[in-house]
Each structure stands twice: as structure tokens, then as C-alpha cells.
Amino acid sequence: MQIAHPYLLFLGDVPDALAAKTALGIVDWRPEWCIGQYRLDGCKADAGLADMTPAEAADAGARTMIVGAVNAGGVLPDHWVASIVAALDAGMDVASGLHMRLADVPEIREAAQRSGGKLFDVRHSSERFATGKGTKRRGKRLLTVGTDCSVGKKYTALALEKEMRERGLDADFRATGQTGVFISGRGAAIDAVIADFISGAAEWISPEAADGHWDVVEGQGSLFHPSFAGVTLGLLHGSQPDAFVVCHEPTRTNMRGVKTPLPSIDDVIDMTIRCGRLTNPDIRCVGIAVNTAALDEDAAMKLLADLSRQYGLPASDPVRFGVAAIVDRLIADYGLA
Amino acid sequence: MQIAHPYLLFLGDVPDALAAKTALGIVDWRPEWCIGQYRLDGCKADAGLADMTPAEAADAGARTMIVGAVNAGGVLPDHWVASIVAALDAGMDVASGLHMRLADVPEIREAAQRSGGKLFDVRHSSERFATGKGTKRRGKRLLTVGTDCSVGKKYTALALEKEMRERGLDADFRATGQTGVFISGRGAAIDAVIADFISGAAEWISPEAADGHWDVVEGQGSLFHPSFAGVTLGLLHGSQPDAFVVCHEPTRTNMRGVKTPLPSIDDVIDMTIRCGRLTNPDIRCVGIAVNTAALDEDAAMKLLADLSRQYGLPASDPVRFGVAAIVDRLIADYGLA
Numbered sequence: 047m048q049i050a051h052p053y054l055l056f057l058g059d060v061p062d063a064l065a066a067k068t069a070l071g072i073v074d075w076r077p078e079w080c081i082g083q084y085r086l087d088g089c090k091a092d093a094g095l096a097d098m099t100p101a102e103a104a105d106a107g108a109r110t111m112i113v114g115a116v117n118a119g120g121v122l123p124d125h126w127v128a129s130i131v132a133a134l135d136a137g138m139d140v141a142s143g144l145h146m147r148l149a150d151v152p153e154i155r156e157a158a159q160r161s162g163g164k165l166f167d168v169r170h171s172s173e174r175f176a177t178g179k180g181t182k183r184r185g186k187r188l189l190t191v192g193t194d195c196s197v198g199k200k201y202t203a204l205a206l207e208k209e210m211r212e213r214g215l216d217a218d219f220r221a222t223g224q225t226g227v228f229i230s231g232r233g234a235a236i237d238a239v240i241a242d243f244i245s246g247a248a249e250w251i252s253p254e255a256a257d258g259h260w261d262v263v264e265g266q267g268s269l270f271h272p273s274f275a276g277v278t279l280g281l282l283h284g285s286q287p288d289a290f291v292v293c294h295e296p297t298r299t300n301m302r303g304v305k306t307p308l309p310s311i312d313d314v315i316d317m318t319i320r321c322g323r324l325t326n327p328d329i330r331c332v333g334i335a336v337n338t339a340a341l342d343e344d345a346a347m348k349l350l351a352d353l354s355r356q357y358g359l360p361a362s363d364p365v366r367f368g369v370a371a372i373v374d375r376l377i378a379d380y381g382l383a
Numbered sequence: 384m385q386i387a388h389p390y391l392l393f394l395g396d397v398p399d400a401l402a403a404k405t406a407l408g409i410v411d412w413r414p415e416w417c418i419g420q421y422r423l424d425g426c427k428a429d430a431g432l433a434d435m436t437p438a439e440a441a442d443a444g445a446r447t448m449i450v451g452a453v454n455a456g457g458v459l460p461d462h463w464v465a466s467i468v469a470a471l472d473a474g475m476d477v478a479s480g481l482h483m484r485l486a487d488v489p490e491i492r493e494a495a496q497r498s499g500g501k502l503f504d505v506r507h508s509s510e511r512f513a514t515g516k517g518t519k520r521r522g523k524r525l526l527t528v529g530t531d532c533s534v535g536k537k538y539t540a541l542a543l544e545k546e547m548r549e550r551g552l553d554a555d556f557r558a559t560g561q562t563g564v565f566i567s568g569r570g571a572a573i574d575a576v577i578a579d580f581i582s583g584a585a586e587w588i589s590p591e592a593a594d595g596h597w598d599v600v601e602g603q604g605s606l607f608h609p610s611f612a613g614v615t616l617g618l619l620h621g622s623q624p625d626a627f628v629v630c631h632e633p634t635r636t637n638m639r640g641v642k643t644p645l646p647s648i649d650d651v652i653d654m655t656i657r658c659g660r661l662t663n664p665d666i667r668c669v670g671i672a673v674n675t676a677a678l679d680e681d682a683a684m685k686l687l688a689d690l691s692r693q694y695g696l697p698a699s700d701p702v703r704f705g706v707a708a709i710v711d712r713l714i715a716d717y718g719l720a
Contacts, residue, residue: 180609180641241581242574244613269616272517272662276581276617283609304517306661317657324643325609 047173049141049166049231051079054103054111054133055093058126059086061118066091068143069114071225075204079231081108084129091115100129104136110166112228113142122146130154134163141166143224168227171234171247178245178284180325185255186380187326189287190265190335191318193309195274195302197293198364199265200226202335205364206291207262209373215382217260220252222281226264236266237277244277248284258382263287269317270309271301279321286325289332289379290318291372296349297340311357332379333372334361384510386478386503386568388416391440391448391470392430395463396423398455403428405480406451408562412541416568418445421466428452437466441473447503449565450479459483467491471500478503480561505561508571508584515582515621517662522592523717524663526624527602527672528655530646532611532639534632535701536602537563539672542701543628544599546710552719554597557589559618563601573603574614581614585621595719600624606654607646608638616658623662626669626716627655628709633686634677648694669716670709671698 053076055069063070073080073093082098085091100111111133117123122144130148133140134157142148148165149155158165188206190199203219203226210217219226221233239247252261263285267274292314299308309317315331322329334353338346346363353361360371376382390413392406400407410417410430419435422428437448448470454460459481467485470477471494479485485502486492495502525543527536540556540563547554556563558570576584589598600622604611629651636645646654652668659666671690675683683700690698697708713719 177640178610180638180643237577237579239578240574241576241578241614241617242611244578245610269658270661272620273515273582274579275620275658275661276613276615277578278613279606279616280578280613283612301517303514306517320654320657321606321612324607324612 047166047232049228050109050139051231052081052108053079054098054100054108054138055080055083055095056111056113056115056129057083057085057089057091057093058115058117059088060091060115063091066093066115068225068228069093069112072112072114072228075229081106084111086125086129100133100136100138104138108138110139110141113140113144114228116144122151127151127153131157134158134161137161137163139164139166141168141228143168143228145169168224169235169238171239173234173250175239175243175246175250177242178249178280180283182286182326183254184257185259185261187252187261187263187285187287188289188291188332188376189263189282189285190291190293191278191282191314192265192268192293193270193311193314194268194295194298195271197295198335198337199293202291202293202364202369203262203264204229205369206373209369210260210262213373213377215260216256216258217262220261220263222251222264222266236281237274241276244280245284248281252285265293268301268309268314269321270306270313272304272306282318282322283325287322288326288328289330289376290322291333291335292331293335295337311353331359332375333359335364335369335372336361338363338366384503384569386565387446387476388568389418389445390416391435391437391445391475392417392420392432393448393450393452393466394420394422394426394428394430395452395454395466396425397428397452400428403430403452405562405565406430406449409449409451409565412566418443421448423462423466437470437473437475441475445475447476447478450477450481451565453481459488464488464490468494471495471498474498474500476501476503478505478565480505480565482506505564506572506575508576510571510587512576512580512583512587514579515586515617517620519623519663520591521594522596522598524589524598524600524622524624525626525628525669525713526600526619526622527628527630528615528619528651529602529605529630530607530648530651531605531632531635532608534630535672535674536630539628539630539701539706540599540601541566542706543709546706547597547599550710550714552597553593553595554599557598557600559585559588559601559603573618574611578613581617582621585618589622602630605638605646605651606658607643607650609641609643619655619659620662624659625663625665626667626713627659628670628672629668630672632674648690668696669712670696672701672706672709673698675700675703
């Protein structure tokens, strides 16, 4: 699966920016892939791109319309169907992060057949995965892990890819969730694969590569989250990281959506190494990424300095202070200068 | 999902007993549910039941025909379709462990619509699971875990259920794989659920129960298997066992199907407790079940005595020597006398 860019971002008529967060994430990280936005009357989200219709976008070179907004209830409203059909009729592919499959809507399926356009449902991988093999692959890999869900694992991985590339390293972000798939044009929503194939999907997402190449793999969930730890463990085994970064939100007390207390950073480092050794005996932690949005700048800097001293690792807030210190450590540890 | 018994076991025309191992497993553990077998010309498997046609079985009271055999290639041969249609036309439901869905075959789908019979595809749960909650449920649970796949986790769980019931304990086997589902009439093939819902499915499989009740949950995979550990961890978190039994095959050196070395029993006990504490702080190991089929009786008895001394736990081969010692320990530890 490879989603062709440039993209036209479809925002529909969503009532706020949150409902368009997938589209906004794409334009944050891949502005050069985004040729315009297509908004319906009443849309309250704005990706800061030129407004255009599917026909105008296709004329301007757009190859895929991304349905990067979610309607209330997660369903596909009837008046969005016509917009998707228009994109197909204009010669584009359409990629969606909605729960329902595009091809399950007869008008969309017929339009795709008529136009030859491809439909991508990133929540429903059509890729047939093998079971994981556990065999060491060439190339280096870094995985972001977390004390919880939604603590910045995707953002940290993307920030690392950007910083590594700016230093001249050969690095690729590898997506394991829907927004990440749009941002990288490939990957798989690993929480949507059949349980038997989690690690096999992770092996497919980050295939064998050149010795000097780094895949920066987007983490999912937490080994300590009672709902999703199975996904996290399969992803750890399949991505067989050499290095990992722990992502953390310091004001959270419970795991997201459940009553389980948050584990410590120590717990996460220790368990990640213990489990990760199964497929990569050299696994090590190279940094801590903290979402300090809830702290003022002084408190944030103090916390990061304390964590860095306590663990002997670079600690930063990727949004506030960047990830240069973590990439410095990576370069030093792996002789990448 | 509840598969109604008595069963008629369909063996098709398989070339050997191995191809009918699901059916043979059912008759081993639930002979009182099996009213007969239906074999086609050339069948080389024998479940030791009276041969009967679907019509004869239905007359004798059979409520479900189980497709408990696998053809070469795992496909449904054309000449089996007529047998399945005959079962539906005779008024039975049909349950299958094949990879393909029964309802994907037009003749079968139409026959089911015509007769009102239910179709069960135990590899494709139609149940919609919630994500796991991690909240402690009432009732006690025992989970079988393993140093590897295919080391006797299902057999051990069924043997424990049988022995516990014989001692007057209130115990139910809880199935997490296809053969287990046929044996218990309910459950789900947990490796076939969407990755996000592994622990949620495990919570559904072993619901809240009375304080004195024990669910004996069939384990899957191994926390140390690089292909399937995610399934194992989600099952551990969702089943939140009070007690677990480690299953082991002493002559194996590599994990099944991969090059990863087998973990020690120590490793498995330690990791199971570390991970299992997340949803049940009281988790403990209550026994070791060893498949000693490859050893002579003296060697087997010596190995079991050595393991028992080393770990301070009852160690037995459930097939050769039963599980009485493990149930003794359970009764002593939990005051179940």
C-alpha cells in the first residue's frame, strides 16, 4: 500500500478543529504534500491551505483526496459521499481514516470502478500479513514507547525523523496508526490487524534495510495499559528496536480510559528491555520525551533536568525544546557522526 | 454465541486422524455431547462413534453438525458443501473451524436462510468486543501459560476442570481457541480478534462470577514467542488470573516455527507474575504441567520430581499422571476444602 501524494485534504463541515485533527496533523508534518483543502459550507476547521474543489485540485496535480475529518458518531454522512464521488470522478484516489469502509457505500464503490481510482481504508488494512518470524533484520530501528497511550509517541517519532534527516542521517518514519499512515504514505494501523499477526505486521512495516539506515517506528499503547499492552508487545517484538525513547506525560495519574495507575519511567525502561531482548539483545533506551504542556517553562526545564540526571539519559519536550539532545545521544552511541 | 449440543461430528473424507484432530479432541473431552460421526467414502479417520447421515443424526436429537476436519489446503472441498447443506436441511446448525466462512459459500448461505439453521465460524468471531477495562472481576481464575505454543495448555486446562469438578469444586473451562470452543460450546478464538480487543475479548470469555467459582482459562502462545506474545499478554491481562500453571515440553530447544530459543520455566513464571500483576496483584504460580511423551516413564518421573523440588510446586504430566497434585495445591492455597 502506497498512498500517492500530493494530497487534497477533505475537511467536510466539521464543527471544530479537533474533528479535523488527522488533516491538521498531515499538514503539520507534510506541508509539501498538501496542495489544498476542500471544505463544505459551515466547516469550522481550517488547515491553512488554499480552498479548492476536487476538480481544481486534480488540475493542480493532487493525486489523492484524504478524508481527514471525522463526523459526529464516526459515520460517513450522506452529503460527504457526493464529495468523495466527485474526487474519484476528478481522477483522484481517496484515502479514509473512518471506521466504515469506503467501498461499503455503493455510490463510492461504483465511482471507483468507473474512474479506476483506488480506495484506501487505513483502519482496515487489506494487506495480508504473515506471522512474525523474530529473525533479526538488517538496518537500525528506533521505537517510541510510552508510560501510557496518547503521550506523544507519534509526534516524537516524527520529530526524530526530521532532526535525524537534518543531520544527514538516513532515517524514515514508519507509521503504525492512521494519521501516521497519511503522513508517511504507507504503513498500517497495527491495532486493526488480526491479533495473530501483530508482530508480523510490525516486521512488514519496518522491512530489512541498509546497515546505516534508521527506521523510526511510531509506538502504540503501553506495556502497562490493560487494554492495549498486547498490541504494544507485538509491535516491540516485530520492530525489534536497537534503541527506544520513552514518552511520558507527567501530570497523568491513571492510564487513559481505565483505573490502572500510571507506571514509572523506570518500569517502562525495564520492561521494554526485558521484553525487547527477545528479538534484539542489544536494545537500549536513548532518551525520554516528556509532554510538559501542563507545566510552566521553569517547571518543565527543572523536571527535564531532574529526569536527565536520574536516568543518565537526554530528556526533552519535543514540542517545546526539540529532540536535538536525543539525536546527539544516538549519534554518540552508534558512531553516526 | 452458544453452540447447541448434541453434536454430529463431520469427518469428511480426510486421509488420516491428524486431519480430524479437532473432532477427536471433542469426543475425548465431551463424549456425552457427541451423538455420532458422519464420514464420506474413503475417510481414514474414526472418532469411534456410530456412523450416521445428517438426517439420521437429527432424528436422534443432534442439534449441531461440527465440521471438525480439515482438508488439504484448508479449503472447503465442493463435495463437503453438499454434506453441510444436508445438515442444514435436516434442521441442524453447523459450526466450522475452517479458515473460510461458511456463509461465503452461496449454497450454504441459501440453505441456512431456507432452514433457519445457524452458522458458526469459530475462527471468525461475530461477537463485537469492547476494549479491555482492567477492572477486577468477582470469581477466581486460573490460566494455563506456556514456555511455547503447542505444549498442552488446552489439555491441561481441560484436565484441571475435570479434576476440580470431581472434587466438587465449581469450575468451568473457558475456551480461547477453536477446538476449545467446540468442547465448551462457547468462547472465542482469541488469536482471530482485532488486536485492539484482545484483552477485551478475554474479559468477555471469563465474565464476572460467584466468589467461589473458578474459571479455568485455556492459554495461548507464550510471552516469549516472537510471533504470538501480544496475544498471550492481552489474554493474561484480560483473564486476570489468580493462579497459573506453566506448561512445558522438555525436549524442545526452539520456539515452534521460529529460531528463538525456548525460555526457561523460571523466565515464564517471573514474566507472567510481572505482567499479570497489572490486573491481579495476587497472581501466583500453582503448578507445572510437563508433556513427557518423549521420555520413558523413569526419566519422566525423575524430571517431574526434580522440577517439583526446584520450584517448590507440584509438577506432573497431565496425560500420564493426571493433575491431582496441582488441584491439591489449589485447594490448600485457596482454602477450598
